[in-house]
Amino acid sequence: MGKTTGFLEFERAESTTEAPLSRIRHFGEFHTPLSAAVRQKQGGRCMDCGVPFCQTGSGFGGQVYGCPLHNLIPEWNDMIWSGNPAHALSRLLKTDNFPEFTGRVCPALCEQACTCAIRSTPVTIRENELGIIEDAFAGERMAPRVPEARSDKRIAVIGSGPAGLACADQLNHRGHHVTVFERDDRVGGLLMYGIPNMKLPKEVVRRRTDLMALEGIEFRVNANIASKEAAEKLLETYDAVVLCCGATKPRPYAPLEQAKSGAAFAVDYLTAATRAVLNPAAENPLSAKDRDVVVVGAGFTSSDCVATALRQGCRSLVQIIRKPETLVRPGDGLWGTWRAAPDYAEEEARACFGEDIRRFETIVKESVVDEAGALTGVKTARVAWKQAGGKLRMDEIPGTEETLPCDLLLVASGFSGCETEVCDAFGVKADRRGNLCAEDGDTHHTANEKVFAAGDMRRGASLVVWAIAEGRAAAREVDEYLMGYTSL
Numbered sequence: 001m002g003k004t005t006g007f008l009e010f011e012r013a014e015s016t017t018e019a020p021l022s023r024i025r026h027f028g029e030f031h032t033p034l035s036a037a038v039r040q041k042q043g044g045r046c047m048d049c050g051v052p053f054c055q056t057g058s059g060f061g062g063q064v065y066g067c068p069l070h071n072l073i074p075e076w077n078d079m080i081w082s083g084n085p086a087h088a089l090s091r092l093l094k095t096d097n098f099p100e101f102t103g104r105v106c107p108a109l110c111e112q113a114c115t116c117a118i119r120s121t122p123v124t125i126r127e128n129e130l131g132i133i134e135d136a137f138a139g140e141r142m143a144p145r146v147p148e149a150r151s152d153k154r155i156a157v158i159g160s161g162p163a164g165l166a167c168a169d170q171l172n173h174r175g176h177h178v179t180v181f182e183r184d185d186r187v188g189g190l191l192m193y194g195i196p197n198m199k200l201p202k203e204v205v206r207r208r209t210d211l212m213a214l215e216g217i218e219f220r221v222n223a224n225i226a227s228k229e230a231a232e233k234l235l236e237t238y239d240a241v242v243l244c245c246g247a248t249k250p251r252p253y254a255p256l257e258q259a260k261s262g263a264a265f266a267v268d269y270l271t272a273a274t275r276a277v278l279n280p281a282a283e284n285p286l287s288a289k290d291r292d293v294v295v296v297g298a299g300f301t302s303s304d305c306v307a308t309a310l311r312q313g314c315r316s317l318v319q320i321i322r323k324p325e326t327l328v329r330p331g332d333g334l335w336g337t338w339r340a341a342p343d344y345a346e347e348e349a350r351a352c353f354g355e356d357i358r359r360f361e362t363i364v365k366e367s368v369v370d371e372a373g374a375l376t377g378v379k380t381a382r383v384a385w386k387q388a389g390g391k392l393r394m395d396e397i398p399g400t401e402e403t404l405p406c407d408l409l410l411v412a413s414g415f416s417g418c419e420t421e422v423c424d425a426f427g428v429k430a431d432r433r434g435n436l437c438a439e440d441g442d443t444h445h446t447a448n449e450k451v452f453a454a455g456d457m458r459r460g461a462s463l464v465v466w467a468i469a470e471g472r473a474a475a476r477e478v479d480e481y482l483m484g485y486t487s488l
Contacts, residue, residue, distance in 0.1 A: 002074070002081045006044030012121035013038050017344075020351035024310045027197040027277045034124070039131045042124040043080030045116065046073070053113040054125060057469075065113035068469040069095045069102075073110055073125055080128055089136045092129065097166045097468055098208060100137070101191060103130025104200050106465045107300070137207070144214040147175040153482045156181060156238040158225050158422065161189025162464045163455025164244030165212070166471030167478070170488055172217050174479055179238075180217060183224035186278075190246060190456075191464070193271040196304050198311075202278060231425035240450050240478050244471065245422050247415045247456035249434060253296070255378060256411050258367040262375030266301045266412035273308045288314040292405040294378050295319045296364055297412030298328045303345035305410045306357070310348050317349060317357050318404055322394065324385055325360045361385065363396070368403060378406045415461040426451050435460050444474040445481075452478055 003009070015031045017023070023030035034042070054073045056066035067073065072091045079088035092099055103126055114122030136142050153176045157168045160182040168178045186192050188205040213219060225231060234241055250265040264272075269286050276284040288309035295305045298321040309317055321328060342350070349357040361383050368377035382400035386393050417434010428446040430436045436446060436453040444452045454474035455467040472488075480486040 002046035002048065002077050003044035004048065006041070006081070007047045007116050007120070007123075010041045010045050012045070012116075012124055013042060013127075014124060015127055020348040023198070024307075024348050024352065027311055029198060029201055033131060033134070034127050036131070036135075039124070039128050040080055040083070042128055043077040045123045046077035046081070047115055047123075048074070049115045051115075053115060054110040054123075056113065057109070064109060067110040068463075068466050069472075071095045071110065071129070073123075076132060077123065077125070077128060080132070085132065085135055085139075086141070088132050089141060092132050096129075097169045097472070098162065099129050099133040100204055100208065101162065101200065102126075102465050102468070103133060104204070105195055106463065109463075109465070142211065144211060145173065146215050147173060149175050150177065151175050151483070153177065153240070154179070154238045155478060155482075156234045156241045157244060158234075158241065159189055159244035159246060159455070159457070160187045160209075160219065161194075161244060161246055161455060162191060162467035163246075163457075163471040163474070164189065164242070165191075165209070166468040167242050167244060167454055167475045168217050168471075169212060170472055170475035171478060172212070172215060174475070174486075174488060176479070176482070178217050180219050181223040181225055182219065182221045183226075185221055187219050187221060189244075190467075193274050194267060194301075195464075196270060196308050197274060197277050198307065199304070202274070226421040226425055228425050231422075231427075235426075235448075235450055238450075239482055240452065241426070242444075242474055242478060243422060243426065243428075243436065243446075243451060243453045243457055244455045244474075245418055245457050247418050247434065247461040249416050249419050250411070251414050251416045253411045253413055255364045255367045256409060259369050259375040259409065260373030262407050263367065263409040263411070266295075266297065266305050266410055269410050270301070270304060270308060273312070286408070288312040288408055290315050291408040292316045293318075293408045293410065294364070294404060294406040295410045295412065297321070297414075298323055299412060299414075302410075302412035303343050305412055306349055307345040309408075309410070310345075310352055314408075316405065317353065318406075319349075319358045320362050320364055320380060321358055321360045322363050322383060323360065325358075328360065363394075364409075365396075365401070367409065368406075375407055375409055376405070377403050378409060379403050415456075417460065418457040428453075433460060444470075444477045452481075 018030040052074050053066050055070050057068040076088040076091045108126045110125045111122040116122050155178050157164045157180045160180050168180050172178045187209045191205045256263040272286040289312050293309045293314045365379045380402050382397045383394045437458045452474050454470040476486050476488040479488050
């Protein structure tokens with residue numbers, strides 16, 4: 001695949017980014033794509049591995065390496081090097097329904113598993129993936145693909161996030177009649193309101209869902225299927241129902257509950273921020289403008305909160321992380337050392353405030369509020385981690401308490417599973433982790449014969465690429481259930 005000696009001749013290249021102090025002035029994309037000539041050389045770096053770990057999506061040592069979608073990465077890299085964009089597109093779309101999403105927001109598990117990365121730097125896989133699909137849209141090669149024949153089967157997909165869209169896309173191309181129900185005012189779920197515009201522009205989401213509508217999928221917004229009456233009507237009307245409602249129930253967080261105002265979970269904050277971007281005239285009570293912000297959490301969502309608060313013009317910002325820095329940014333090891341650099345939000349925060357705003361091994365103990373219950377500060381403390389009984393134990397360090405000014409507390413401390421209203425409506429139950437799956441965990445079928453589940457709702461909060469893989473797998477099971485066999 002690629003050029004036989006390409007990995008020896010060409011260096012890794014990445015897209016350039018707008019300077020931090022410039023890009024925080026807007027919510028637009030800030031990466032400049034690589035040119036076609038540079039992407040061709042990057043495709044040529046693909047090593048013709050005997051075992052292409054990049055596309056395996058396999059577990060090893062408690063981690064997953066490679067693409068969960070099993071993208072045919074060496075094949076389309078070879079086509080990029082050979083100058084065959086049409087074939088590259090066909091191989092990419094064979095496994096990934098939405099490369100324009102994964103090419104922007106996926107943390108590139110494929111690159112972390114690239115053989116080149118063991119002793120050097122990985123092939124620029126994500127850049128090439130995004131280049132293939134964006135060139136196809138620009139060249140009008142992404143025309144609607146309407147099925148030539150239709151079955152008499154009708155399927156309802158509840159939720160229009162990446163899992164729901166992938167499931168709907170697969171079933172529609174199979175020839176079934178698919179209707180997607182979305183409780184919000186716009187289609188896209190997490191893609192629309194959970195990921196900030198600078199990482200995933202909303203016109204990119206609309207471009208794809210508009211294409212899917214032209215291909216025959218019906219979208220219904222402001223449709224909250226959370227009552228038994230609504231669920232029963234769908235079960236009577238449709239041959240199968242797929243629940244793709246996400247894992248949006250946040251973990252309880254005592255300091256947040258202590259304040260009547262000035263505190264919010266991350267998803268609520270990011271949703272309000274995106275609504276304000278889409279409708280600048282609308283009032284945003286959760287705006288960080290001229291406020292002292294404290295963000296709790298260490299994952300991608302907390303970084304998005306930091307970056308959003310900077311763009312809204314916060315007065316100060318501190319990120320509280322209870323884990324040690326070595327767990328948040330791993331050091332040397334097989335694969336991945338090159339990923340230890342600061343992420344985009346940390347880079348922006350340093351440019352704004354001249355120092356690292358992250359405080360590791362620290363917790364928020366409680367909120368400080370005024371007489372009206374409005375947040376004015378948070379009390380923090382340092383913690384120490386120790387091994388106890390084979391597990392890590394966290395102990396507070398006496399005498400390390402500190403009160404930080406804070407009138408906007410943003411909590412990104414994870415999720416505790418799916419919301420139960422939809423489960424109750426369809427008569428299915430989530431497990432002890434809050435996930436909706438069968439007892440053996442290996443199927444997308446629920447206890448109700450006509451009801452399936454996919455995405456974060458089934459496996460817990462995870463990456464967009466995993467959600468797409470879930471949606472595709474669920475579509476295959478639905479098709480086999482309806483037809484007695486499947487070609488998906």
